[in-house]
Amino acid sequence: MAEQLLALQDEVNHLRDSLQEDTGIGDMVGASQPFIPACDMLRKVADSHVTVLLLGETGVGKEMFARALHSISPLAKSPFIAINCTTIPEELIESELFGVEKGAYTGAHQSRPGRFERAHSGTLFLDEVGELSMNAQAKLLRVLQEGEIERVGDTRTRKVDVRVVAATNVDLQEAVPAGRFRSDLYYRLNIYPVIIPPLRERKDDIELLVTRFLEKYTARHGKRVNGITERALQALKDYNWPGNIRELENMIERGVIIVAVGDAIDLKDLFPCLNINKDAPALHPSLNREEGDVESLVGQVIDQSTSLEEMETLLLETAVKKAKGNLSQAARILGITRPQLAYRLKKRENGSLLE
Numbered sequence: 001m002a003e004q005l006l007a008l009q010d011e012v013n014h015l016r017d018s019l020q021e022d023t024g025i026g027d028m029v030g031a032s033q034p035f036i037p038a039c040d041m042l043r044k045v046a047d048s049h050v051t052v053l054l055l056g057e058t059g060v061g062k063e064m065f066a067r068a069l070h071s072i073s074p075l076a077k078s079p080f081i082a083i084n085c086t087t088i089p090e091e092l093i094e095s096e097l098f099g100v101e102k103g104a105y106t107g108a109h110q111s112r113p114g115r116f117e118r119a120h121s122g123t124l125f126l127d128e129v130g131e132l133s134m135n136a137q138a139k140l141l142r143v144l145q146e147g148e149i150e151r152v153g154d155t156r157t158r159k160v161d162v163r164v165v166a167a168t169n170v171d172l173q174e175a176v177p178a179g180r181f182r183s184d185l186y187y188r189l190n191i192y193p194v195i196i197p198p199l200r201e202r203k204d205d206i207e208l209l210v211t212r213f214l215e216k217y218t219a220r221h222g223k224r225v226n227g228i229t230e231r232a233l234q235a236l237k238d239y240n241w242p243g244n245i246r247e248l249e250n251m252i253e254r255g256v257i258i259v260a261v262g263d264a265i266d267l268k269d270l271f272p273c274l275n276i277n278k279d280a281p282a283l284h285p286s287l288n289r290e291e292g293d294v295e296s297l298v299g300q301v302i303d304q305s306t307s308l309e310e311m312e313t314l315l316l317e318t319a320v321k322k323a324k325g326n327l328s329q330a331a332r333i334l335g336i337t338r339p340q341l342a343y344r345l346k347k348r349e350n351g352s353l354l355e
Contacts, residue, residue, distance in 0.1 A: 028068050029212050030202060031204065038195065038197065042068060046073045047074060051163075051189055052066075052069065053168075053189045053192065055167075056169065056195060058169050058243070059244030060197070060244045062127065066123070066165040066167065067125075069123070070125075075123055079123070080119075080125065081122065081125065083124075084127045084128055085126060085131050090133050095151075096114055098150060099111070099114035100151055100153055103153065104151075104153020104154075111151070117149065117160060120161060123165055125166075125167070127167050130170030130172055130181060131170070134182065137182045141188060144185075173186075200240055209249075210233065210252060214227065214228070218256055221256055224261055228265040229267075231266070232255075232266050235270070235271075236251075242331055251270050252265075255269040316344055319334050327345075
């Protein structure tokens, strides 16, 4: 068993070292039990040309996984082209994917290839594919089936040899019966799904990720930092991470910028909006109180015969007000995800909270 774990970790290290220095959401690093199987799935599919579907929450590192897969595949020396389907207006998505001929529409002053042509013989990463319009989905399906594209304004087809890696945080199994995603495209994309675990399930990897991000951002900002304090590290491990690895990376970069040269990053540098005194214990970032104070507060609430529902409403109202209406920030204060907060708020939409 130990030999198998060592072998898997070697593969993780190989994937990590194969990445470029800056992938936009952090380096491929980890040794936790949920992380290793996802890496193993990449290793098994690397030599094939099959379409891969990466599934996971926003910020878990789907592009990072796509780049890692490309780097260990036979296509490693060929282009890796990425496109985020949510950032391209619907009227332009076809020309972005398939290219355009000169004069096809106003403003098309010259012919240019689309992402499929640019990725020829390599990998095309389609991020947030679940957000494509039904019309764009139909055109994408044709390319996946026929292996050929037709530029906007052109009448001839062009063969493309592209390995497609798609990613989404949308539950496509729910989107299909709801009529938001084509079933035939779903089955075409879902040949080899890989589920990327959220950071809250990878708590054992947080210290490794923090070390990697510290190396990255101290070098980028040219600043000497004496690591991170134990209580700050513990707070990071206790945090629920609704924004996943992207949020952790942003938090560490902010800490590097805020902390004084030569000092260790502390809670106040990671969570600058919190009022944390120097000698406070390493508690969950959303709750900086002594245990006795918490028990006393809860006792007072119970003595006033406050119901559990009333207590929850009070907590939600206070968090939303403290976050000045920012639901993502309010969710972080409460230690829950934004969808969980939104669900609770929806149940109270007839109350004062949403007025």
